[in-house]
Amino acid sequence: MVEHDSSDGSVNRRKYLKALTVGAAAGLAGCTGGGGSETEATEGGSGSGGSGDDTETGGSSSGSTWDSQLEVLHGWAGGDGEAAVTALIEAFEEEHPEMDTNFQAVGASANVNLNATILRRLANNNPMSSFANWPGKNLERYSGALMDLEADVWDAEGFKDTMQARAVELCKFNDKMPAVPLGSHRMNNLFYNTAVFEEAGIDASSLDSVDALLDALEAIDQNTDVTPMAQAMVAPWTNLQLWAQILTSQSGVDAYTNFIEGNPDRAAVVEALEALKTINENYITADASSISFTTAGQKVISGNAATIHQGNWVYGMFRADDSFNYKEQWDWIPFPGTEGIYFYHVDSIVAPSNNPSREETIAWQKFVGTKKAQIAFNNPKGSVPLRTDIDPSELTDFLAMTYEDLTDSEAYPPTIAHGLAVTPKTMGACKTAFGDNFMGPFKVEATADALIEAVSE
Amino acid sequence: MATHDNTEHVADATDEAVGWESKLRYFLNSDFVRSAPYWGIPFVLMSIAVYGGIGYNFAISFTDYEGLGTPDYSALDLEMYAQALSSDAFVSAAQNNLVLLVAFTTVCLILGLFLAILLDHGIRFSEKFQTVYLLPMSLSFVVTAQLWLWMFNVESGILNLVVTTLGFNPVDWLGNPSIALGAVIFALIWQFSGYTMVVYLAGLQSIPNDQFEAARVDGASITRTYLRIIVPQLKEASVSAAVVLMVFALKAFTFLYALVGRYRPPNGTDILATLMVRRAFKFGEWAYSAAIATMLLVMALGVIGPYLYYQYKQGSL
Numbered sequence: 150m151v152e153h154d155s156s157d158g159s160v161n162r163r164k165y166l167k168a169l170t171v172g173a174a175a176g177l178a179g180c181t182g183g184g185g186s187e188t189e190a191t192e193g194g195s196g197s198g199g200s201g202d203d204t205e206t207g208g209s210s211s212g213s214t215w216d217s218q219l220e221v222l223h224g225w226a227g228g229d230g231e232a233a234v235t236a237l238i239e240a241f242e243e244e245h246p247e248m249d250t251n252f253q254a255v256g257a258s259a260n261v262n263l264n265a266t267i268l269r270r271l272a273n274n275n276p277m278s279s280f281a282n283w284p285g286k287n288l289e290r291y292s293g294a295l296m297d298l299e300a301d302v303w304d305a306e307g308f309k310d311t312m313q314a315r316a317v318e319l320c321k322f323n324d325k326m327p328a329v330p331l332g333s334h335r336m337n338n339l340f341y342n343t344a345v346f347e348e349a350g351i352d353a354s355s356l357d358s359v360d361a362l363l364d365a366l367e368a369i370d371q372n373t374d375v376t377p378m379a380q381a382m383v384a385p386w387t388n389l390q391l392w393a394q395i396l397t398s399q400s401g402v403d404a405y406t407n408f409i410e411g412n413p414d415r416a417a418v419v420e421a422l423e424a425l426k427t428i429n430e431n432y433i434t435a436d437a438s439s440i441s442f443t444t445a446g447q448k449v450i451s452g453n454a455a456t457i458h459q460g461n462w463v464y465g466m467f468r469a470d471d472s473f474n475y476k477e478q479w480d481w482i483p484f485p486g487t488e489g490i491y492f493y494h495v496d497s498i499v500a501p502s503n504n505p506s507r508e509e510t511i512a513w514q515k516f517v518g519t520k521k522a523q524i525a526f527n528n529p530k531g532s533v534p535l536r537t538d539i540d541p542s543e544l545t546d547f548l549a550m551t552y553e554d555l556t557d558s559e560a561y562p563p564t565i566a567h568g569l570a571v572t573p574k575t576m577g578a579c580k581t582a583f584g585d586n587f588m589g590p591f592k593v594e595a596t597a598d599a600l601i602e603a604v605s606e
Numbered sequence: 607m608a609t610h611d612n613t614e615h616v617a618d619a620t621d622e623a624v625g626w627e628s629k630l631r632y633f634l635n636s637d638f639v640r641s642a643p644y645w646g647i648p649f650v651l652m653s654i655a656v657y658g659g660i661g662y663n664f665a666i667s668f669t670d671y672e673g674l675g676t677p678d679y680s681a682l683d684l685e686m687y688a689q690a691l692s693s694d695a696f697v698s699a700a701q702n703n704l705v706l707l708v709a710f711t712t713v714c715l716i717l718g719l720f721l722a723i724l725l726d727h728g729i730r731f732s733e734k735f736q737t738v739y740l741l742p743m744s745l746s747f748v749v750t751a752q753l754w755l756w757m758f759n760v761e762s763g764i765l766n767l768v769v770t771t772l773g774f775n776p777v778d779w780l781g782n783p784s785i786a787l788g789a790v791i792f793a794l795i796w797q798f799s800g801y802t803m804v805v806y807l808a809g810l811q812s813i814p815n816d817q818f819e820a821a822r823v824d825g826a827s828i829t830r831t832y833l834r835i836i837v838p839q840l841k842e843a844s845v846s847a848a849v850v851l852m853v854f855a856l857k858a859f860t861f862l863y864a865l866v867g868r869y870r871p872p873n874g875t876d877i878l879a880t881l882m883v884r885r886a887f888k889f890g891e892w893a894y895s896a897a898i899a900t901m902l903l904v905m906a907l908g909v910i911g912p913y914l915y916y917q918y919k920q921g922s923l
Contacts, residue, residue, distance in 0.1 A: 261868045265887035271674050272890070290890065294674045382781070383866055436760035438781025438872070577889060580870075588873050589781050 215248040217506035219513055221498070223281035224263035226254035228443065229465025233530035237331075240525040241516050248509060267291070276501040278510040284330065284497040287568030287576075288322040295327035296500040302329060302514045312518065315561055316535040319495055319569060328497040329517045332532035334460040335551050336492030336564045337394055337484040340467070344478065345375045345455040356485040359398050359424050366432040369455045377432035379445035379454035385583035387442060388425065390566040391458050392583070396421035398486030402560045409563070409570040411604050418597045426591040438589060449479070458484060460494055460567075464547055465531030475547045491558035494567050496532065571604065578603035660903065667896035674890070686897035696898065699881040702787055703905070706877060707855040710791050710798075714851050715844060717795065718802025723832065725803070726810040736807070739800040747797075751864035754793040755780075780865075783874030790875050794861060798854065802847045809843035810836065845913060852909045856902065859883065878902045 225234040231254070238252050256262025260282075267280050271294045282288075288295065303309055303326050309317055316330040339356070346353055349369040356362055366377035381387050397405040400417040407414060429437070434445075434454055446463045448454035450473050457463060464481075467473050475481075483490070498517045504510050516522050523534035524543050533544065533552040541549035563569035568576060582599030586592040633639060667686055671677035690696045721739055725732045742750060757763045758779040766776040779789040813836060821831040859879035862871035869884040870876075878898055886895035 256867075261888075265869075268674075268887060268890055272892070290673075292673060384868055384870065434761065435776060435778070436762070438778055439755060439759050441867075574889060584870060584873065588783070589778065 215245070215509050215512075217278075217509055218249045218251055219279075219506055219509040220251045220253070220277040221279045221281075221513065222253050222255050222263060222267060222277050224255060224260040225281070226256060229462065229469060229529055229531055232469075233465070233526045233528075236529055237517075237522055237526040240521055241513065244516060244521075245512060248512070264290070271501055274503065276503050276505060278504060278506045279498050279500045279513060281331070281496065282328075282499045283568030284316075284322070284328040284495055284499070285319040285563060285569035286572045288327065288499065289572045289574075291327075291499070291501065292323065294501050294503070295322065295325055296502045296504050296510070297325040297327060298329065298500055298511070298514055299326040301511045302326075302518070306515050306518055308518045311536050311538055313535050313537055313555070315493065316495055319563070320497060327501075328499040329514045330495050330497045330535040331517055332496050332523060332527040332530060333535055333555060334462055334494040334496070334532045335554065336390060336460050336494050336567075337397070337487040337490055338461050338463075339456055339458055339482050339484050340449060340463060340479055341456040341482070342375075342449050342452055342454070342478065343480050345369065345373060345452060346480075348373050348375075349455070353480060353482050356482060357488070358486045359395055362485040363424065363427060366428065366456075370432060373455070375452065376434045376448070376454045377456065378428060378434075379448040379457040380429065380433040380437045381440050381442040381445040382429075382433075382437040382588055383439060383441050385580045385588065386566040387459075388429075388583045388587055389579055390460070390564065391428075392421055392425050393565050394458060394484045394487060394492070395424050397490065397492070397562065398484060399424070402490060402562050405562050408600075408604060409565055413601045413604055415597060415601060418600055419593060422587070422591075422593045422596055425587075426593055429587075429589065429591055460564075461547075461551060462531050465529060468529075468531065468545070468547075475545075481547065489559040491554050491561050492564055493561045493569060494532075494564045495535065495569060496530075575603055575606065578606070663896045663899050663903075666893055667900050669893050671893040671896075672891050677892070686893050687901070689894065690897050690901070695876070695881060696878075699876045699878050702875060703856065703877045705787060706791060706794075706858060707852055710794050710855045711848055711851045713791075713795050714799050714802050715848060717799040718847065719806050719837070719840070721799065721803040722806035722810055725807055736804070739803050741800065742797040743800045745797070747860040748864045750793065750797050751861050754789075755865055758789060780872040783872075786872045786874040790858070790862065790865075790872075794855075794858060798851060802851065805843050805847040806840060809840045813839055845916065849909060849913045853906060856906050856909070878905075 223234055225231050234252070234254070238250070242248075242250065255266050263281070267277075267282070268290065270276060271291060276294070282291075303317075303320075308329070312330060316333070320326050320328040320330060322328075339362075341353060346369075349365075349372040351365045351368055356365055369375060369377040380391070393405060396408065396417060399420055400414070404414055404417045408418065434440075434448060437445075442459055442463070443466065445454070445457055446459065446466045449457050449463075450467065450470055464475075467475070467479055473479060484492075498514060500510050500514055518536070520534070520536060520539060523536055524539065526532075527534050528543075528545060528548065531548070533548050533555050535555075537556060539552065541552050544552055565571060565576065565579060570576075571579070579600060582596050582603055586596040586599060665679070666677055668682035668684070669677045669679060670681070670685070725736055729735070757765050760766055760776055760778050760781070763779070765779065770776055777785065780786050817835055818831065821835055826834070857879055858877060862875060862877070862880055863869065863883075866872060869880060869888055871880050879902065882895045882898040882902065885891045885898065
């Protein structure tokens with residue numbers, strides 16, 4: 150019995166191993182075969198890339214044939230971002246219907262997955278055609294692996310004249326121009342629910358300083374059942390950006406600029422942290438620590454919170470709700486005490502060097518800078534185009550107003566929490582400063598020390 | 607005499623002739639060589655995929671590899687290890703890992719044993735209860751993390767609904783750094799105690815009924831029966847369940863990542879795995895992360911090693 154069992158078992162085992170070996174061999178063959186065809190594909194791609202170039206110089210964009218696939222990675226996987234990127238892709242495919250494209254949304258939350266995927270693929274020398282990322286100091290992350298688009302895109306299309314000078318500067322990195330800007334979010338906003346402000350008897354236009362804001366929050370707390378402010382603290386960047394607004398409001402743009410340039414004024418840093426502590430301890434929703442900014446924005450829509458500070462991507466969210474309209478159910482003021490300032494944020498499309506589809510990438514990057522692309526993308530996204538020649542009537546009312554501020558403000562400090570102002574490492578250290586010390590309990594001195602160490606390094 | 611000589615000579619000749627031809631034939635016909643295609647290929651694939659990966663990780667950890675580019679193997683040192691061991695973030699992550707490991711494993715074992723004993727008493731609907739307890743184990747971390755994120759919500763979570771109904775103040779489960787790790791461990795216990803229950807139940811059901819009867823005849827109380835007779839026989843089950851749980855505790859990364867959707871878990875719950883991934887994929891500090899990975903591997907071996915030795919001594923290996 151036992152013997153029979155074991156011999157039976159061994160036959161099975163043998164068959165199994167045989168099957169496994171055959172499978173493994175087939176797998177190996179498949180791998181090598183795949184590798185072979187991949188090399189062929191790239192060879193063919195680069196070979197006929199030349200012919201693509203010929204067609205391009207021939208001048209007809211409609212008759213050109215494309216040989217490689219355009220692969221673009223972005224992080225807009227849901228909500229307003231998805232709507233915006235879909236509009237952008239549709240417009241692009243209208244322009245180049247014959248091009249084989251592959252637009253991939255990688256993860257959603259604050260580009261965590263996207264950035265990891267890009268870094269991994271670039272480190273493995275397996276670059277994509279383009280990817281969405283912030284320009285400016287953020288590009289430090291991909292140092293040494295970026296394509297220069299200056300001659301082929303910027304000069305060829307004259308973007309240096311049609312884009313905002315600030316955006317042009319931010320797209321320069323180590324004497325190259327690897328990025329084309331797509332749109333700008335404004336950071337110094339205060340969105341509020343008009344019904345709640347009315348109930349609490351607050352005149353939004355009178356809010357001109359952080360102290361006035363604190364008084365208003367106190368009045369909402371006293372006079373209504375609504376939580377004065379929605380704040381998302383599942384991640385530390387929301388505190389970092391709100392703190393930057395408070396610092397600028399209390400101590401001026403110079404104090405902020407000195408901070409990001411590595412000459413922080415400790416007294417100003419502490420003063421801003423104290424104000425943020427007051428807000429976080431008294432006026433935000435109790436579940437702040439476990440919600441994301443989208444949930445926080447929903448609280449303003451539903452009337453459970455009166456105000457929110459965020460980049461104007463929440464406008465993309467408000468806009469999606471038909472019963473929550475600008476100037477009716479919600480309104481906007483620049484963050485109290487930052488009037489005349491446009492806190493600058495830029496989304497861009499970046500191309501890596503060693504590009505797998507040079508001609509296709511160039512055509513795509515050229516398209517990103519066009520009026521058509523910038524209007525198609527920015528309207529649903531809640532951001533504004535960086536070209537200086539857009540007719541504001543092409544934008545929604547709120548964005549048209551923001552666009553006018555974009556072209557006509559006194560100062561444009563770059564955002565710290567979104568890659569423009571400081572290197573990724575410093576930005577990480579600033580977020581950690583808040584993450585470790587300011588998520589409740591709120592330790593002002595420890596946070597100030599960590600922030601100052603972060604920028605002084 | 608002559609024949610004898612002759613045979614000797616022949617023997618010598620064969621010895622010489624065996625030299626390479628027959629030896630090679632014998633060797634090629636041996637089980638070892640003939641079976642080589644079957645075990646050899648998987649062995650090679652395993653070596654490259656697993657041990658090659660570990661080796662490469664080990665090599666990188668001695669360099670200063672950072673960002674994009676290639677590692678420089680000319681100056682190898684232990685700097686990354688020193689840097690890690692002297693950083694507060696690493697030390698607190700290691701502490702959290704240890705707390706997670708000990709608390710999670712212990713509570714899971716005790717709770718699992720308790721449930722298994724209850725079910726082993728042949729209570730009504732025991733199969734259904736068994737399914738209920740085991741179900742969380744079959745869910746992905748991504749699902750359970752989202753579920754717990756909702757339950758931990760301060761304003762609308764069910765846990766605070768219970769807490770406030772009992773007359774206490776709402777608790778900020780994930781936001782308060784001194785509670786967060788406990789909350790995470792609680793969620794993990796919920797998911798894994800069903801697994802320990804099944805392991806123990808299998809062990810209990812293999813114990814013959816005679817022993818319970820004999821103990822009863824001898825007048826032992828139920829507690830005494832379990833403590834003195836039954837539980838000592840579950841040593842094997844405990845050891846294997848504990849090893850699986852500990853390894854899970856070391857790689858609780860998935861749960862924490864799914865909980866917040868980013869590499870930085872709630873304050874006070876940072877473990878080595880999250881720290882490692884954050885340093886590597888957010889900042890491109892490959893060498894530093896490789897050093898953390900190596901130390902994590904050593905910790906895992908510290909758990910597995912004694913188990914393997916124990917198995918070896920038992921003759922199971």
